[in-house]
Amino acid sequence: MNLQVLESQFWSLCLQGVALGFIYVLISLGYTMVYGVLRLINFANSEVFMIxxxxxxVAQVGILQNQTDSQSLHGFRLIYTLAFALVFSMVVCGILGIxxxxVAYRRLRALGAKPLGFLISAIATSIVLLETTRIVTFSRPQTSPRLLDKWSFGEVAGANFRIDTVMVIISGVIIFFVLDRFVTKTRLGKAIRAVSMSEENSKLMGINLNRVVSLTFFIGGLTTGAAAFFYTTVYETTQFNVGFNLGLAAFTTAVLGGIGNLRGAFYGGMFLGVLEQFASAILGSQWKSVTVFTVLVLVLLLKPNGIFGEAVQQTRT
Amino acid sequence: MNSKIQRSLAVVSAAALVFGVAAATNAQAAVKTYTIAYQGPLSGGEASTGIDEQNAVKYAAKLFMKKNPNIKIKIVSVDDQGDPAVASTVAPGTGSNKSILGVVGPAYSGATIASLPYYKAGGLVMISPSATRVSLTDPASPDFGGPVFHRVVGKDDLQGPALAKYATTGVSSAKVFVFDDQSAYAVPLRGFVEAGLKKVAGATVVGGGDSVPNTTTDFAPTIAKIKTSGATVVIYTGYYSQAAIFIKQLRDSGSTAIFAGGDGVFNQEFPKLAGASAEGSRITGVGGLAGISPKLEADFKKQMGVSSGVYSVESYDAANILLEGIKAGNTTRAKMLKWVKAYKGKSVSGNTIKFDANGDISYGLFAGFTTKNGVLVNTGIIK
Structure with a gap:
């Protein structure tokens, strides 16, 4: 056990944990939105992230022609490149979500399949995406060019406020806030919530169920795409199997916070990000998963629907 | 048609048929085909290592066939991705394919352990160019590969101290942080590195080290520990794709500690993936063909279209042992195993190759490499 690290690196670990947590939150929205509406888990979301x-x-290297070893960009070119890559990733993931x-849900829904059917079709879709990418990329890691020079705003109490860390946190807050407002204030958001409360009644109210479901997958894809952009910008690497660990962490985030609950996902992500950092630093990285999943089990034992989840009585079976 | 003519036509065509078949059989008899296999990561994050090794095996076969026009060598590619889980799914097929007389490989120790039961059962001889885990040739260990396993590379108990020495060269009172990637290769190597550090004057192991899963991309907690420990040298036992991600994050954190790695990091892809962050890294590896024979290297490039890569000397040597065996008429697995066990010959490096009872060679020299302008440069054998 390494407690010394707490003295000098406490705030640094907190900051890194929060930044990582925001990436988890954005991916977990892809799980939690879909669960909220359909009461089904979208297991293909991890591969949507990977794509x-x-x-x-592709946006940075293929379309905007920045070479892998190219120099960092500055000024308008930098903002344009980052913004384009962000929007491109979000749109690709949004469309992929739809x-x-x-492919995996609509027909089964029309046929009134059991949840197990959806689970298998989602996992199958996920495997198709994973394996196709593996074959196309020859399973090799892909480096993303360092377009954003990683300068620092400065250190506060040992925590290094680097541009990429700050960018993830601020953008994460904005995206989350916009989504929260969208779901609570707009007509479409209200339609999503209505379907989430009762499919039958919302149909009676004239809500087009298929359109709402597609919209939900689209929005989940958008946030997952944003997470993918931030992940690639911070870690500058990806590989066909990158979705597995991140997807698992994001799913854990959603469950911890209370799956189906937007704000729950937010707190779940923060909690998980920080917990992972401290567990790895104090106990050693080999204990990270043990710690995280022990905490998850404990939380579920005390609150079966997650920290901010619905009460058991309200859960539909 | 006259019946006489009909009869003679039939005789003529029958004769032609028989003669034709006989002629074809004679022509086939002139060229005989024998099969060997190469096993290593040909896809996946570690593919670069496997592709380099396989190229050297193909090159050896090419030269051999040129010298022996009546023997055709077929090389079966067995792609285990360097992953024990994948290896255990591809090894049964290789083990039961009786046409395969011997295997060059597997490249990695973990994949070797997973493949061993199938090759032992099939009596299939293996000569690995790069599996360095000590237990593979330790009869007291459950990983022991005898009688089928052999290797033409030095073991980790030689590499560990060499890496410890090279990493700390020129650093007074080195404070060394050591961490591994939890793989079958990296964990024992880390032990040998730490043991080696005890023999380096003034060096101390600090921070308690770490053991990071090989799928990790966020190294912030490990870096926090490195910074807390005040380490001046960081040694990683693991593979190059992860090392590249780590070194970028370490440099971004502002740390200027020396980064060093073992032969898992020894790959020209490492500086390519890590860019400027990799500059000055110290890696242990084995010298390639270019360092041993520029003439052979030039020919390699001409024949294969690419430069030779990592473990090219070892892979070339391993393939030649099997090829010489085929030439000497050892065309069954049992005979080939016997041949390899009794083999005595010269490596392209000039060393004498002779396996001991457990499958090890008597030499094993590790060279130090450092990253300069995006390329790993050989700085000579570590003494």
Missing amino acids: GTFATV LVEL
Whole structure:
């Protein structure tokens, strides 16, 4: 056990944990939005994330022609490149989200399949995406060019406020805030919430169910795509199997916070990000997963629907 | 048609048929085909290592066939991605394919352990160019590969101290942080590095080290520990794709500690993936063909279209042992195993190759490499 690290690196670990947590939050929205509406888990979301990381690289290298070893960009060119890659990744993942719903969910919904059917079709779609990417990329890691020079705003109490860390946190807050407002204030958001409360009644109210479901997958894809962009910008690498660990962490985030609950996902992500950093630093990285999943089990034992989840009585079976 | 003519036509065509078949059989008899396999990561994050090794095996076969026009060598590519889980799915097929007389490989120790049961069962001889885990040739260990396993590379108990020495060269009172990637290769190597550091004057192991899963991309907690420990040298036992991600994050954190790695990091892809952050890294590896024979290297490039890569000398040597065995008429697995066990010959490096009872060679020299202008440069054998 290394407690010394707490003295000098406490705030640094907190900051890194929060930044990582925001990436988890953005991916977990892809799980939590879909669960909120359909009461089904979108297991293909991890691969939507993986495709997003490659979309980011394609946007930066393939479309905007920045070479892998090119110099960092500055000024307008930098902002334009980052913004383009972000939007490209979000749109690709949004559209992919809609396609996943069309392929893996829509027909099964029309046929009134059991949840197990959806689970298998989502996992199958996920495997198809994973393996196809593996074959196309020859399973090799793909480096993303360092377009953003990683300068620092300065250190506060040992925490290094680097541009990429700050960018992830601020953008994460903005995206989360916009989504929260969208779901609570707009007509479409209200339609999503209505379907989430009762499919039957919302149909009676004239809500087009298929359109709302597609919209939900699209929005989940958008946030997952944003996470993919931030991940690729911070870590500058991706690989066909990148979705597995990140997807698992994001799913854990959603469950910890209370799946189906937007704000729950937010707190779940923060909690998980920081917990992972401290567990790895104090106990050693080999204990990270043990710690995280022990905490998850403990939380679920005390609050079966997650920290901010619905009460058990309200859960539909 | 006259029946006489009909009869003679039939005789003529029958004769032609028989003669034709016989002629074809004679022509086939002139060229015989024998099969060997190469096993290593040909796809996946570690593919670069496997592709380099396989190229050297193909090159050896090419030269051999030129010298022996009546023997055709077929090389079966067995792609284990360097991953024990994948290896255990591809090894049964290789083990039961009786046409394969011997395997060059597997490249990695973990994949070797996973493949061993199938090759032992099939009596299939293996000569690895790069599996360095000590337990593979330790009869007391459950990983022991005898009688089928052999290797033409030095073990980690030689590499560990060499890496410890090279990493700390020129650093007074080195404070060394050591961490591994939890793989079958990296964990024992880390032990040998730490043991080696005890023999380096003034060096101390600090920070308690770390053991990071090989799928990790966020090294912030490890870097926090490195910074807290005040380490001046960081040694990583693991593979190059992860090392590249780590070194970028270490440099971004402002740390200027020397970064060093073992032969898992020894790959020209490492400086390519890590860019400027990799400059000055110290890696242990084995010298390639270019360092041993520029003439052979030039020919390699001409024949294969690419430069030779990592473990090219070892892979070339390993393939030649099997090829010489085929030439000497050892065309069954049992005979080939016997041949390898009794083999005595020269490596292209000039060393004498002779396996001991456990499958090890008597030499094993590790060279130090450092990254300069985006390329790993050989700085000579570590003494």
